[in-house]
Amino acid sequence: MAYRFLLAEKCFNTIDIFEQQASFGGVWNYSNDPVGTIDIPQTNPHQPLDEPIWQSVSDGTGIANGAQQATFVSPMYEGLETNIPHSIMQFSDMPSLEDHQLFPSREAVTQYLEDYGEDVRHLVSFQTQVMNICKTRSTAHLVRLKNLQTGTVYEQIYDAVMVATGHFTVPNLPSIKGIEEWNQANPGVISHTKLYRRPGPFTDKKVVVVGNAASGTDIASQIGTVCKHPLLMSQRSKSMLAVAAGYKEDVPEIAEFLPESHGTRAVRFADGRVEEDVDAIVFATGYYYSFPFLSSLESKLISTGERIQHLYMHLFYIDDPTLAFVAFPTKIIPFRTVEAQGAVVARVWANRLELPSTLEMSRWEEDVIAERGAGRAFHVLSFPKDFDYHKELVDWATRATGRGGKMPVRWSAKDRWARERFPAIKKAFGEKGNARHGIKTLQELGFDYDAWLREQVP
Structure with missing residues (x-):
């Protein structure tokens, strides 16, 4: 999670995290049978803020205790398993997913994220919806918030804003x-x-x-x-x-x-x-990119909803780099990518890394459009683009002046070897049927890096 890299810089007076769900995990939070329907067809990315669904809170024994909490419709479904092996999916500083099946269940990932965020729970305002973000006359960001439990609407001012809302809200x-x-x-x-x-x-x-x-x-x-x-x-x-x-x-x-x-x-x-x-x-x-809480910028950030416009390195808003977007590329290894993105953003905002000029950042976007087009493919970083992107971010973070901060971990040769074989590994896992639940390592599926490495020696 990117906020750990902001904290590690030890130079920001205030770091606040707002989460509209009642717990950590974001999109990984399962919601019961969704209420309502989807427009058919659904081709408009410009949708209003999600309305909360109120559900009774269990006391841990399955009995409701009378309290209500806000939940939001998520794409999580029963029986969902990750499509990334836990050895690569997990955060670099918390490898506890290794105790689970090779492709963990959504329940395991949700608990993993809860555990990972526990030490910064005091920084998080749960069940708080960001209603709008706009610039003030002093160029700071005015953030309008709503406490979903009380209905109280209030405003706070920040020098910089990191958007980490994901892109699984507005269906295509x-x-x-x-x-x-x-x-x-x-x-x-x-x-x-x-x-x-x-x-x-x-x-x-x-x-x-x-x-x-x-x-x-x-x-x-x-x-x-x-x-x-x-x-x-x-x-x-x-x-x-x-x-x-x-x-x-x-x-x-x-x-x-x-x-x-x-x-x-x-x-x-x-x-x-x-x-x-x-x-x-x-x-x-799939889904559209959508930012209803950025109403003053939404027309500049998204048009068709197929990509986020005016971003440098899929990360910084070119017109105002005090606004950053993390975890929005697709076909990536999300947790590790967020670590690398968080390291760069933290160092830039701590004035330990410089951004290129606005012209150079715009040229970067134009170059990507020339290569992949201006549509959905813009943010698609299929292997090996995802590894190249991660390496570029880590290399950039290492050029920071001064000492301190938290460094993201580089991918190893073994990680790259496994990433290249993801489709074959996932297929082999699925073909095991119910026996897959007992499989925890690549070797159990016949994917042995050390054996492969020995075979490469002439």
């Missing part, structure tokens, strides 16, 4: 020909993975899952245990994470939702195939 549910009319005729059939919790509701149903990245592949494997076979896996390209399974059939993307004159609940795929009597369609099509 694309506009496909006929989808709106089809949804009106068949309410409740179309949904998004953000609202998925368990496979039970899909029992004996004909199901289409749209999207085959990590969540789509995992959720399809769960639904595939109860739905009518084959589950139709709609995808633009083959997934590196897919496990060979008899329950599913790969089909192209949906080209059109057909009116009733073409059959009951019918869709046409890009290859012309028509499928009728579809009972459920789950979109695993």
